[in-house]
Amino acid sequence: MSRAKRIMKELQAVKDDPEAKITLEFVIESDIHHLKGSFIGPPGTPYENGAFVVDIEVPMEYPFKPPQMKFDTKVYHPNISSVTGAICLDILKNAWSPVITLKSALISLQALLQSPEPNDPQDAEVAQHYLRDRESFNKTAALWTKLYASAAYGDKEVDEAELYGINSDVVEEFESQGFEKSKIIEVLRRLGIKSLDPNDNATINRIIEELLK
Amino acid sequence: MDLGNNEMFLSNDMLHEKQGHNSLIEDNIITSINNSRRGSLVTQDSEFELDDALLTGSDLDYDYEDELDDMIVLPITNAKRKQINEGGVPNLEYECLTTKDIFNRMLERVNHLQPIFSLPLEDIIILMQHYDWNEERLLEKWTDKMDDLLTEIGLIHENGNLTVNERGVALKEDFECGICCEVKSVEVFSLECGHEYCIECYRRYIQGRLHSGNIITCMGCSVALKNEDIDEIMGYESSNKLMYSSIKSFVSKHHRNYKWCPYTDCKCIIHLDDTSSLSEYSRLHYSPFVKCNALHRFCFSCGFEIHAPADCDITNAWIKKARKESENLNWVLSNTKECPKCSVNIEKDGGCNHMVCSSCKYEFCWICEGEWAPHGKSFYQCTLYKNEDGKYNKSSSQEANKLMKKYTFYYRMFNEHEVSAKLDWKLGQTVGIKVKSLQEKIGVSWIEGQFLAESLRTLNEGRTALKWSFAVAFYSDPSHNLTKIFVDNQALLSKAVEDLSELLQIKDPELIMRRKPDFYNKAGYVQNRTNALMECGRDLLCKGICKLTD
Numbered sequence: 001m002s003r004a005k006r007i008m009k010e011l012q013a014v015k016d017d018p019e020a021k022i023t024l025e026f027v028i029e030s031d032i033h034h035l036k037g038s039f040i041g042p043p044g045t046p047y048e049n050g051a052f053v054v055d056i057e058v059p060m061e062y063p064f065k066p067p068q069m070k071f072d073t074k075v076y077h078p079n080i081s082s083v084t085g086a087i088c089l090d091i092l093k094n095a096w097s098p099v100i101t102l103k104s105a106l107i108s109l110q111a112l113l114q115s116p117e118p119n120d121p122q123d124a125e126v127a128q129h130y131l132r133d134r135e136s137f138n139k140t141a142a143l144w145t146k147l148y149a150s151a152a153y154g155d156k157e158v159d160e161a162e163l164y165g166i167n168s169d170v171v172e173e174f175e176s177q178g179f180e181k182s183k184i185i186e187v188l189r190r191l192g193i194k195s196l197d198p199n200d201n202a203t204i205n206r207i208i209e210e211l212l213k
Numbered sequence: 214m215d216l217g218n219n220e221m222f223l224s225n226d227m228l229h230e231k232q233g234h235n236s237l238i239e240d241n242i243i244t245s246i247n248n249s250r251r252g253s254l255v256t257q258d259s260e261f262e263l264d265d266a267l268l269t270g271s272d273l274d275y276d277y278e279d280e281l282d283d284m285i286v287l288p289i290t291n292a293k294r295k296q297i298n299e300g301g302v303p304n305l306e307y308e309c310l311t312t313k314d315i316f317n318r319m320l321e322r323v324n325h326l327q328p329i330f331s332l333p334l335e336d337i338i339i340l341m342q343h344y345d346w347n348e349e350r351l352l353e354k355w356t357d358k359m360d361d362l363l364t365e366i367g368l369i370h371e372n373g374n375l376t377v378n379e380r381g382v383a384l385k386e387d388f389e390c391g392i393c394c395e396v397k398s399v400e401v402f403s404l405e406c407g408h409e410y411c412i413e414c415y416r417r418y419i420q421g422r423l424h425s426g427n428i429i430t431c432m433g434c435s436v437a438l439k440n441e442d443i444d445e446i447m448g449y450e451s452s453n454k455l456m457y458s459s460i461k462s463f464v465s466k467h468h469r470n471y472k473w474c475p476y477t478d479c480k481c482i483i484h485l486d487d488t489s490s491l492s493e494y495s496r497l498h499y500s501p502f503v504k505c506n507a508l509h510r511f512c513f514s515c516g517f518e519i520h521a522p523a524d525c526d527i528t529n530a531w532i533k534k535a536r537k538e539s540e541n542l543n544w545v546l547s548n549t550k551e552c553p554k555c556s557v558n559i560e561k562d563g564g565c566n567h568m569v570c571s572s573c574k575y576e577f578c579w580i581c582e583g584e585w586a587p588h589g590k591s592f593y594q595c596t597l598y599k600n601e602d603g604k605y606n607k608s609s610s611q612e613a614n615k616l617m618k619k620y621t622f623y624y625r626m627f628n629e630h631e632v633s634a635k636l637d638w639k640l641g642q643t644v645g646i647k648v649k650s651l652q653e654k655i656g657v658s659w660i661e662g663q664f665l666a667e668s669l670r671t672l673n674e675g676r677t678a679l680k681w682s683f684a685v686a687f688y689s690d691p692s693h694n695l696t697k698i699f700v701d702n703q704a705l706l707s708k709a710v711e712d713l714s715e716l717l718q719i720k721d722p723e724l725i726m727r728r729k730p731d732f733y734n735k736a737g738y739v740q741n742r743t744n745a746l747m748e749c750g751r752d753l754l755c756k757g758i759c760k761l762t763d
Binding site (some may be wrong): 002003005006011061063064065088094097099120122180 | 391392393394395414418421432433458554567
C-alpha cells in the first residue's frame, strides 16, 4: 500500500532532520490515519519559544487529497480559530498538491505564524485586533504563547481581560457601574474594543446599550 | 371517420412527421388544426414547422428508446424553431445545440484572440475560462503582465523556459516515485521542468482534477499538462472531460442565453438569442417552454419541466415548500446552503466560513451568505443568521398546523399525479411494442399506428398540467368564484385523463384498432380540458387570485 509507505517515509524524513525542530508521530501506533505534529514558534514573533501541537488526520486518498490539520495548542492568530484551532490556509485546501508532505505542511504553518494574512481571516475578532492595534495584538499573542504553548502551561492564574488584550481600566470602569465582569468582556470582545478613550461618548453609549440588552 | 377529423387531434409534432410520409395532408387541414387549437397556451408556428418538415422529412426513422419522449426520434437538424402564443406573447426563437456546437462557439469566440496570444485555441479557452469569459480583463492582464499570465497557465516555467527534459511517458527501471514512494520498474511521465512521477500516481492525480475545468499542472510545479499529455497518461480521451467541464463553465457564464436541458443525461443546450421577450412572458404569466432535440420540453426561465398552469414563481415556491416539508431532504437543508449566486447546493465539510462555490467560484460567508470581501476588511457582524432563527418561531403553532394540513392535502394530490405519470411512462414503453404488434399482426402501417403514441403524449401533457394545477390551487384564494371554477376544471381533466389512461391499457391489437375512434375522442377531450385548465389557471394568476403570500 503506497499510502502507508509514503507516510512511513515522511516520518523517517522528519526524524532525519532534527535541525528543523519538527516532530511527527502516530497517536496510536496501529493507526496510520491519525498523527500529531509539532513545531517551534518562529523567532522574532510573539510565538517565539512556543511549542505548537497540530492534530493531523490523513484521508484515505492521501497524498491526492490534503491532510486535515488543526491546532491542538490554543493560538492567537488571525488565520487560526482561537476556539477550535481550525486553520485557513490555501495549501490545506484547493492549493494542495501531492508533492507537499506533512513536514512541508507543518513548515507552512510555521510560516503562517510568521506572516499572518489578516485580510483572509479565520478568526475575525483576532484579525480585527491585529489590524487595529498591532502592539496590543502582539502582547496578547505572546501571552497566549506563554500560557498555552509553554511547558508550564496551566499553573498560572490569568486575568480574562488580559487574555483577550482588553485594557483592564476599561473593564474596571464598567464594573464600577455595576456590570458583571464576564458580561463586559463578552460585549467588548464582540464589539472588538480593546481600549477606550474616556471622552469617546458614542462608543461608551454603544457598549452600555449592548450591556443592557 | 374521415381523415380530416382524425388529424384534428394530432399535435403539430405529428403533423411534422406525417409531412414526410403522407403528402395527402392538405393545407386546409393544417389550417383547421390551427383553428381548433386556437386558445391553447403554446402552439407552434405551423408554417415554420412545415419548412422544417420538408427539410427533414425524407430521412425519417425511429427507434424504441426506453424514454417516453424518445418514442419517436426525429433527426431534427439545428434549424431554429419558432413558437407563437396566441394570447399576445411575442415569438420565442430558439435553437437546440449540442456540446459540440457549444465547443465550436467557444472556438469562434476565441478565434479572433489567437493572433494576439499566438497560443493553441484550447489554451486560450482555458485562459478565458480562468477569467470567467471576461475578454477585457484577460486582455488587460495580457498587456500588463504577459509573463505572469504565461506562468499562471503553466506555459513557461517560473525559472525560465526549461527544455532540458523530454515531455512524455517512458518506461524506467528501478524508479522511485516521489509521491507513492515505491521503487519499481514502471512507466514514468516526465515534463520539461524535470519533475517525473510514476504513471499510476499521475492517473490518480488527474482523475481528481478532471472535473474542475481548470488547467492541470505538473504535481511538482506550475507547468501545465496539455490535453494530449492527459490522453497519453490516462490512455483514453480524458481530455474530453476537461473540455466538457469547460463547456459547462461557458454555459453557466452565459446562463441568460444558454440553458442545459434539465432531463437526466440529456446533453442538449437551448440557445435563446433574444431574451427581451421573457419579461413579457412573465408579465402575462405564460412560461417560455422550449423543446430540445431529444423532444424534452422544459421551461427556459426556471429550467424546470413544463409546469403550466403554474408560472415560474408558483413553481419555485411550490418546489421549495415541498423540499422544506420533505423529511428526506431535511439533510440538504440543514447541512447545505445554496450558493447565493448560482444556487448550487454547497455542503460545508468543516473548516472556516470562507466559502468558495465550486461551481461559480463565488466567495461568500457561510453564516450570513453575504459576499466575502467586506468580511475581510471591515469585519461586520453576521447577524442575518439570528434574524432567521427568530422568523421561524413567529407563526403560532395553530396557524402553522392549519397551513400544514392544507399543504399536505394539495401535496398528496400533486404527488399522486406524479406517481401516475411514472406509471404512464411505463405504459409508454409498452406502446411501442403495441404499435409493432399492430403492424405485424394485422398489417397496419406504422404511420396509422401512431395514434397510440400520440394519445400517450396527450395523456402525459394532461397529467403534467393536472399535477401543477394543484400548486396553483394551493396558492389561490379558496373563496373566490374563479378558484371554484378552476377546481371544477381540475375534476373534469382528472376524469378525462383517467379515461384515456384506461383506454391505453388495452393490449389486444384488434380491439385497439376497433376502438381507434375512441382514442381520438378521448385524447381530443383531454387536449381541450388541458387547454381550458391552463387558461383558467392563467386567469387566476393574472387577476391576482393566485399569488404567493409571505
